[in-house]
Amino acid sequence: MANVPDNLHYSKDHEWLRVEGDTAVIGITDHAQEQLGDVVYVELPREGEEFIAHDSFGSVESVKAVSEIFTPIAGKISETNDSLNDEPEKVNKDPYGDGWMIKMKMTNPGEVDSMLTAAEYEDFTKAEE
């Protein structure tokens, strides 16, 4: 059973988002990393790059597939988790903690409200199966 923490926001593209002041921390969900298999590489954007909601900001490569990752909201990258270059397995082991991918300064914090709650995301993944 995949882990779906209550205090986070979710997207239908299987990303999670945590609000920290005016910054959003984003990664992929436990369900996503389970589906992908062992992650071997994470392609991240550069600091300062700007995205609008639903833009692809990078990709996750596992032994089985490559998937693009999308930002649920608009923002400007303030930090990226560069440790994933050497330790991509963090995404599998701790997707909501050490496996975080990017931090963004939110352009429009209101966009977070249109994301899914933990319960809604859980229902969504069950329906997908």
Place this chain on the structure above:
Amino acid sequence: MLAEIGVASTEKLFDSIPENLRLHGHLNVPAAMSELELLNRFEEMGTRNQAAQRTSFLGGGAYSHYSPTIVDHLISRSEFFTAYTPYQPEISQGTLQAIFEFQTLVCQLTGMDIANASMYDGSTAMAEAVLMAERVTRRRKVIVSSAVHPQYLEVAHTYVQHAGIELQTADIDPASGQTPASAFDAIDDQTAAIVIQSPNFFGCLEDIAALADKAHEAGALLVVTVTEAMSFGLLKSPGACGADIVVAEGQSFGVPLSYGGPYVGLFATRDKYARQIPGRLVGEAYDQQGRRGFVLTLATREQHIRREKATSNICTNEGLIALCATIYLETMGRHGIQDVAKQCAQKAHYAAREIGKISGCSLPYSGPFFNEFVVRASTEAVPLLDKLAREKGIDGGIALSRFDANRPNDFLVCVTETNTRAQIDGLVEGLRALTR
């Protein structure tokens, strides 16, 4: 078979072609010959190939080096000659291992960390390096030395013209024949790379280290192109001088001239750019029992895995030619390559010195060279070289007017280990007689 498909005759298969469009009578093709007649015919045609009978001092991107007979002998083995793409590692370990060795040799020669399974040739390898520099730096301007082979420059233009990359040129110093760092002063924070060739098209060695610094100061990459791969046997590697991407033409390593191809492009770079490299990559892996094997790797760079995000649209390599080069290098060995390179340099410097003594000839560039140099004659180069070929049986060089109409009297001379002292003296005497 006709009976099987219920058709009366072969003619009936063409029923859909209107009668008035059909060929009536026979094609204008000569009658078949016996094997003996055919061999005689080809022998007679072969005697008309006078270029093969002349002494060659031609370089300019394709070089006359000796290829030991073992090269042709080994590549002709059907396991190598007929093998195609090693997509199934289970049955392609031989091919994959050979390519892995090739990649390793390229890294050793260029002084870089990682090399791909080869590109089509030196010119396309250089063009791909330009595209890679844009991907890595996300900048759109590239400054290329005007001493890069003119045909390589043309190929680069072809590759970038619809890719939104702007190519600028940097001029050489007319006295030294080298491209000074100051020629790249237009470099700024929108420049992805500086591209140079060393030894350059005029034979002169560039100051790679200084240009590496110039590029890095502006956050750009340095791409070094090498057309005469034998120079790796004598000169400090571009990697050791600070290059970020090294590309080369591998034809000098046991690959026949073959009227222009097939040749093989070498492509090498630093580990950190591994995911931006174009072309195939063979990697070393271990199976469940811990046995070593080889596979194609980092395939997500390639277009059959990810169409829009592929690093290039090349989905092949010059397998057989790369194998040629690999066998040549492993046969000659480290010392053999150094020896060949030394001979090239020594013979070329002897030739240059003697030609310089001719009153009707001069050497316009003061920069150091490996095995190619420009000669300036007192008369036009094209008729001079033509006379040298017809009257003395010597192809003395490449007239530069072919590439630049403002240089009617200049020609490029190349000397390799295959040229004997007698041949060089013959060239000198020929030039002396014809420029009196």
